[in-house]
Amino acid sequence: MRTAVFALTEAGAQLARRVGLALGDQATLFVSSRHAILGAQTFGRLREAVQENFHRYDALVFIMAAGIAVRSIAPYLVSKLEDPAVVVLDEQGRHVISLLSGHVGGANRLTRALAAALGAEPVITTATDVEGLVAPDALAAELGLFPEPHAAILAVNSALLRGESISYYVDPACALAPFYREELARRGLTVRELAERERETRPQVIISAACTEARAGRLFLRPMALRAGVGCRRGTPKAAILAALKESAARIGMPMEAITSLGSTVFKREERGLHEVAAELRRPLYFYANDVLQRIIEQYGLRESDFVRQTIGIGNVCEAAALAAGGGRMALGKTRFEKVTVALVWQQGQEWQESQ
Known part of the structure; x- marks a missing residue:
């Protein structure tokens, strides 16, 4: 996920370097102008830097006191379904704290990853994680699903914490129904037949793009669109592009069939390999103008x-093309393969129907 890292002090700026190394190309460092370091952008006031970047990134990492981070983000918070992940580190790098959007936003996963990379202690306080339970909204984040309605998340997770059983259902009409069933089984969750849902009174989790019958204690997990942005060299064959897409999807734990559309620059609209891939996958292929x-x-x-900009007039193809379909959360940043670059973006919306 694309991550903004903020640091206020000299010690914080030095730790930001280590965080940047751990996160790789997906991290952008922002440090106080009083403690500038190579490779980082600087700011005069933290509040203004957060305001400018809060909605640009999938995750925000603050290397400072938690209270400062809370006051900085408070004006921009909307809901747990929309806010970016927020993680806080003390400037000695002893603790990594998942502060906001632990499940849907991925802050808990980011916290564990950073703690492992820095040799720090992860601090995760979400009740289901503390109790070692599989929370449906956390499961949704892992499988490219969007939980709704908001109230049902609390109802189902509360039932879990009370020790109640949760019934899971997978709509067989979902394109990835076998994959979802396999992933639920791998986590020790039993999947019931969808037709049984009206006979069950216990809390329910239903993976479906179409089911809409709401009731108390029923949580829907909606498949999201997975947009692939693709850049490639001239004449790249279909096999190379398919291999890159398959590996990219695997890196986020998904099958290639989860990809719902392909996008690239208009400079690649004559690339035979791209058209052949789109035809084989039966997915729409969009070409975007430079502007x-x-x-x-x-x-x-x-x-x-710089090289890409000098070649075609813009400096980023795959990430920009993946986001051009309507924004979303970066699932996989620019990843280089032989002759191909790929970026993947999860997008909530109606266009999942393209692949159904």
Whole structure:
């Protein structure tokens, strides 16, 4: 996930370097202008830096007191279903604290990953994690699903904490129904037949794009669109692009069939390999003009390649093309393969129906 890292002090700026190394290309460092370091952007006032970048990134990491972080983000919070992940580190790097959007936003996963990389202690306080339970909203984040309605998340998780059994159902009409069943079984969760849902009174979790019958204690997990942005060299064959897409999906724990659309620059609209891949996967293929991709680059503060800019006039293709379909959360940042670059973005919305 694209992550902004903020640091106020000299010690914090030095730790930000280590965080940046742990996160790789997906991290952008922001440090106080009083403690500038190579490779980091600087700010005069933290509040203004947070305001500018809060909606640009999937995750925010603050290397400072938790109270400062809370006051900085408070004006921009909407809900646990929309806010970015927020993680806080003390400037000695002893503790990594999952502060906000632990499940849906992925802050708990980010906390564990950073703690492991830094040799720190992860601090996770969400009740289901503390009790070692599989929370449906955390499961949703792992499998590219969007939980709704909001009230049902609390109802189902509360039932779990009371020791109640939760019934899981997978709509057989879902394109990835076998995959979802396998993943639920792998986590020790029993899947019931969808037709039984009206006979059950216990709390329910239903994976479906179409079921809408709401009732108390019924949580829907909606499949999200997975947008693939693709860059490639001239003449790249179909096999190379397919291999890159398959490996990219595998890196986020998904099958290639989860990809719902492909996007690239108009400079690649004559690439036979891209058209053949789209035809084989039976997915729509979009080509975006430079001005569209440039707006996305500026909106999200995407990193640009000088070489790519000199070649086609813009400095980022795959990430910008993945986000151009309507924004979303970066599932996989720019990843290089032989002759191909791929980025993946999860997007909530109606266009999942394209692949159904």
